[in-house]
Amino acid sequence: MASIIGVSSSPFPTQTSHLLPSRSNSISSLVQLKRDSVRRLLLLRVNCSSRQVGDAETESESKVVLPDTPADTGISAYNWCAALGGIGFLETSYLTFLKLTNSAAFCPVGDGASCGDILNSSYSAVFGVPLPLIGMVAYGVVAILGIQLGQKSRPLGTGEANGRLVLLGTTTSMAAASAYFLYILSTKFTGEFCPYCLASVLLSFSLFISSMKGLGFQEVQKDVGIQLLIVLLVVSTLNNSYSDSQPTNTGSALAEMEYFTAEITSESTPFAISLAKHLHSIGAKMYGAFWCSHCQEQKQMFGREAAKLLDYVECFPYGLKRGISMINACQEAKLEGFPTWVINGEVLSGEKKLSELAALSGFDMKEELTEAK
Template sequence: MASFLNVTSPPFFSSRTTLSTSPPPNITAQLSQFKKGWCWKLKCMPSSGPSQETESEPPETAPSPSNSASLMSSSSVSTYNWCAGLGGVGFLETAYLTFLKLTNSDAFCPIGGGNCGDVLSSDYAVVFGVPLPLIGMISYGLVAALGLQLSGKKLPFGIDESNGRLLLLGCTTSMAAASGYFLYMLSTKFSGTSCSYCLLSAFLSSSLFFITLKDFGLEEIQKFLGLQLCIASLVIFSLNTSYATLRPASSSLADIDLEYFTTEITTPSSPFAISLARHLQSIGAKMYGAFWCSHCQEQKQIFGKEAAELLNYVECFPDGFRKGSKMIKACADAKLEGFPTWVINGQVLSGDQELSELAKVSGFKIEESNQPS
């Protein structure tokens, strides 16, 4: 007997030529294998039900570590930019004060029973023989440079970012400690004195300190707390040591008792100066000053004796100067920022002025025969 299986069609569509009523055993096994294979194929085929039209939603993914690191890096860059900016402002301020200190020039700042020049010219403006503004300029410059370098990820001398951040924290900690100490000295040794530069420097240094702290996490802050306390203690100890040899506080500015006095004007007045003084008087221009102010005396000397007597001069401390002294109401209402101060037609001029400038601002017509020499 022989049988034939067409393998090009499914087994249940196969055509057979049978010579006996029962197939041989080997043919039965082959049919069984084909049926199993075909059923397996049917089971693997996707069903045609409604589930085909439903798309599976993508699984939710948690933020990757790289994204978190990117956010932290962006926050650090912002911190470094702030440090660079505030450090730059502090550098400019202390550079100006250093110039004034080295040239013995007067600082121009708000007045309140004293001025910034009193603080800048005092013994407390020097630490171990080095001008305090110069130390501040170096400190602010270092912070600004570190901020720029950390922001650009390019630190010099092979310093990595971790050590750079630690160095920045040490600098801002020492500056904040020094500023706190100086504010204490300002309130005790210079009572009644207003120093806008001192307050600005304290604001900048404390801001830099807290901005740097914010860049460190709580765990890191706790880790370096001991180091910060050591730095602050060392700064305060050094300042105390430097000031230990200064004269007692009884001779400081806070205890000065200065009686009112007048200074004689010795220079003669030119015709132009007399005409200008009369013009300034006629338009209500005023010159505010203080009896101890050297620049006020120089301004009067420029006008000369005769012309100075014609000026509308306002003395802000007619009863002398002592601890707690305040300017008279006219000067306080004018919101003066220094002496002398001119108020001409609503325009404020600070410091002593040339006669030609006063003539220009006041609208005084300069005659050919009366031009200033």
């Protein structure tokens, strides 16, 4: 029994000694496998996190770049254009009303004489069109374009790019005209101050800068040639208009003269009074100037009482100064000299005898003389 147990007991230690190494190897292999999988997971996480960081940096860079684009900066610039254009529209509307109604301007600085002299000068119209009316249209267009471009809508039915170019061209022409008028004010109206003119100059240059900011510096550089062409066209147009509209009767002795009223010393005859009443009844008008000697002689022919009955139009009620032109009524009559009579639609230049005026107006002298007796 003892031998059997001793023989039979010998294999167990042998088997145990064979099994232990295999289990330890499997356990170590499992541990190594786990370590490898953990390393792979860590590598995946690192790669994923690096990609996320790279994407975040790309997004942050794109977010930083976006505010520098013309589209974002253009919103505030075009809102400025809309606001400044609206202010300019209100100002020029007021000046247009004054120009069309021959009303005196309210001048916040000074006695108002400078404002009236400049607004009634020959430089206040371009080829017969009142300058404030042109400015009112220009400011209105700028205000509308600024509102529509600021709201990202199609300005005036065109594309956004075309709308920006139209706005830049309009403000360029306004700035060029303002620079020209600033030169006129400094050379032709020395010592006079017009706050409306200076405010328009400031608005025009501000609109020009705002439109350039909205379009972008690179786009403005591409259109420099067009802008220079617009400036040359505006200056050439203004030069041609003012060279044709300058008064021809202003000699050196009449360059500066304040308005005055000459006294009529002669007595009116019954014939002269009757003729003056007749001329008034048919709408005949006499156009003249306070400094015109022939106009004064014409009034002396009628006499003191009859001259008051005539429809006389003074063409220079603000005096005669450098740059001052005739009032609109005289400009529309297309006068060639003083005095000028307009009788039954016929324009008659020069001083006329009473008998001539009676014949031209259909006045019956014999009948009137008979009634006078």
